[in-house]
Amino acid sequence: MGRSHLDCWLAGRMGRDATPTRPELRAWLLERLRELVDHARRGSPFYARHFADVSGADISSLEDFARLPEISPELLQTTPDALLSVSRSEIERVVTLSSSGTTGEPKRIFHTAADLEATVDFFGWGMANMVEPGGTALVLLPGERPGGVGRLLGEALARHGSRVVAIGELTDAGAAVERCLAEKAACVVGSPAHVNLLAHAWAARGLPKGGIRSALLCWDVIPDAVRASVAERLGCRVFRHWGMIETGLGGAVECAPGSGMHLRETDVFVEIVDPRTGALLPDGEFGDMVVTTPLKMGMPIIRYRTGDVGRILPGACGCGSPLRRLDPLVRRRRDGVTLASGSLTLRELNEILYGLPGVADFAARLEGDTLRVTVCGSEPADAVLAALKGAPAVAGGLVQGTLKVDIENRHDAAPAVPGLAKRRITTGVA
Secondary structure (H helix, E strand, O other): OOOOHHHHHHHHHOOOOOOOOHHHHHHHHHHHHHHHHHHHHHHOHHHHHHOOOOOHHHOOOHHHHOOOOOEOHHHHHHOHHHHOOOOHHHEEEEEEEOOOOOOOOOEEEEEEHHHHHHHHHHHHHHOOOOOOOOOEEEEOOOOOOOOOHHHHHHHHHHHOOOEEEEOOOOOOHHHHHHHHHHHOOOEEEEOHHHHHHHHHHHHHOOOOOOOOOEEEEOOOOOOHHHHHHHHHHHOOEEEEEEEEHHHOEEEEEEOOOOOOEEEOOOOOEEEEEOOOOOOEOOOOOOEEEEEEOOOOOOOOOOOEEEEEEEOEEOOOOOOOOOOOEEOOOOEEOOOEEEEOOEEEEHHHHHHHHOOOOOEEEEEEEEEOOEEEEEEEEOOOHHHHHHHHOOOHHHHHHHHHOOOEEEEEEEOOOOOOOOOOOOOOOEEOOO
């Protein structure tokens, strides 16, 4: 078996000719993490206090590293400058990231030129399975700003002989299909909701399956039902990606559909911990995701509690890579609302509603005792209501008389939620 694209990237990132073994990669990571702690203590007054009682020399194993104190998202909202460990003159781009919640200050993330270059390199190798040299990827993400994801993808694919057409966030699925055809795009990249809308519009026009040969779902939580829907309607391979702006975008990507997402471990070190005790959990168990950026020197992120829930898949991938694999079913810990009849999560709604053949997109809002659901597509309201009863909290609320459900059908090609904010069940009056 030849070396995979991701293993070619891994060897280059580590400055090696050969792909490392898993023990070699662990040893390399341990050394980088020790260096990172010392660098952060020297460059950042915050980290000097945070790690006052520890230095790199005290960390003799990854288990030792897991005992270091964590940092929280609130730090990136209140005093992000405190994490800077280099001169401001070395900062290439500052990203302001709005909270996915209803309140809270935006987070500010600082990236150096080296950080952005590392992301471009990973994007290029990570997408090599999806776009062949000479091919075109239609990207439903912003591409006008230097350092933005669309621009970085364009630079990455150009190095591998492909091109990107970044058209920005999807506003009209029919127009996106037209652009796809005009550009002869073989790959489409975007958020799960937006790619699903495009897939529904493609199928509604009777366009042939296989015209688009691959799709990359990214940016937000990826429901299994959306992956299946896109694969069926486009007749293509569907890859999944996980990443965070906090850690430099690229975080993990599938080497083949259904294989699990190989972590970008040289740059994004992931630990899965018990949500209550913070203790490391074994592979295969779901827990809170804690991330560290081993090679990010400008604004080191060290043991950052992300608010996401995930797990490392046990065992080795069929491709033979030493890179660990993240289960694609990452979710946010707080992704639901509390009803009188129990808890209703976005994860439940995603799988129930996107699993309906006539639902291209949806939005949900809880207003008092009424769950208002906006559905884009052809699914009848009575079928939507019947499916919603598959959620125990909805079924219980309807039986108890503590919940009403209002369903609005929209038949246009626009997303149910404009923009690219993380999807959630909203509350209060719109």
